[in-house]
Amino acid sequence: MESTRTSLRIHKRCAEAKDIVVLELRNHNQQALAPFTAGSHLEVYLKKGLIRHYSLLNSPTETDRYVIAIHLSGESKGGSSFIHENFAVGDQLEVSLPRNNFILGEHQEYIFIAGGIGITPILSMIDWCNIHQKKWKLFYTVRNKQRAGFYEYLSETYNENTHFHFNDEHQLQHLDLDAILENTSSTAHIYCCGPNSLMQNLKEKSAAMSDRVHFEWFSAAQVAVDSDVIGDQQPFTVKLKNMDQEIEVLADQTILEALENAGYELPFSCRAGICRTCETKVCAGTPDHLDMILSDEERAANQSMLICVSRSKSPVLELEI
Ligand code: FES
Structure with missing residues (x-):
């Protein structure tokens, strides 16, 4: 299976306005990068399963670099502050291939x-x-x-x-x-x-x-995420009904991340609660719906949830996995 992750070199780093740093990422061997369309973003993989999304701001015609800008959140506990403090020119950054949830249509x-x-x-x-x-x-x-x-x-x-x-x-x-x-x-x-x-x-x-x-x-x-709303949440346990296994979801993790860390490969696309790819049936417990796509009726029914962003209101949540 083709890898959806790649390691890129920070080729340039510069300050852009107050609390904004711009990183230019390139392949270390100058090889062409995967193409992207206007509105795309990269997932940036940081320490301990922490993932942040950053939009590509350069021209979609460029194939030799990705450029992202990171705003330092005043309340950051590990995302933007980690990047601002730790990454320098020459460092390798682990990122996803470009994804687009903000597709620019053809209009007048x-x-x-x-x-x-x-x-x-x-x-x-x-x-x-x-x-x-x-x-x-x-x-x-x-x-x-x-x-x-x-x-x-x-x-x-x-x-x-x-x-x-x-x-x-x-x-x-x-x-x-x-x-x-x-x-x-x-x-x-x-x-x-x-x-x-x-x-x-x-x-x-x-x-x-x-x-x-x-x-x-x-x-x-x-x-x-940049305000670390997730970080302020409580840990909880996910019970996998079909696997007879219980997995702890830490305060700074999503359910999807916790399951991936435990070795499960589950379907996902946006990892942002807007595409339904990761929708999972809830067998017991009360989800805390943090997505942007379920209807009010679906939220009230609590029959399924989007595990890339949503969490649990109950200490244990049983899922159809
Ligand atoms: S991966 Fe898109 S909603 Fe979860």
Whole structure:
């Protein structure tokens, strides 16, 4: 079976705005990398089964490098802080092949809405739009200019297409999503990546045109992960009904990771609670649904769960595995 992991060399590391570091990854032998599409991300494998997702921000036409940006979370207990503190040029980084949960469709016109580090997948999308001569506009909101990654690049290269919104210059007022939606043409599609609050807000406001609004939901999970929400959780036990085995899920692990560490190979794709590939039947116990895809009815029924993100409310959870 083809490996879905690869080890890449950190070829360059540079600071990009406050608390953002950019890493350029290449094959140590300069071999071409697996191709990727705009909006793709890499899973980065850190210590003790810790996995983080980072969007590829460079042009999808490049085959010799992957570029990612890592925002240092103030509450990080091992993800972004580990990368900021430990990785230097020349180090090897274990990563997945590129995956895409934020596919850029072919439309007449694009509106991009980015919040903070959510700018990263949008950068590769902008590049795609330029190559394909598509009309686009970017709304980029950040707390203040010092924290705006790629501000110089965007303001120097795309000043006409880019609207910056720095909260501290607007009496801490948020980006006016109503105004953006009002001025969005009926042929435009909106692509949004940023903090959960921004995406939820846009989702509610744009409900009437939901088929034209696309979100990078893994970033919501990433915000939670980078804040180590998972790390604040309690450990619990998973009972595998068909295997007659019990496995401990540590506070900083997902069920999927714990089972993989125990030698099980289970189906997964997004590892972010948005694709259902890892959906598993619950036989006993109460899941804590943390995915972005089950309906309210499915959550209430507690008959299945997405083990790549969801946890347990009961000390023991029995699964149909
Ligand atoms: S792997 Fe996609 S929802 Fe779990």
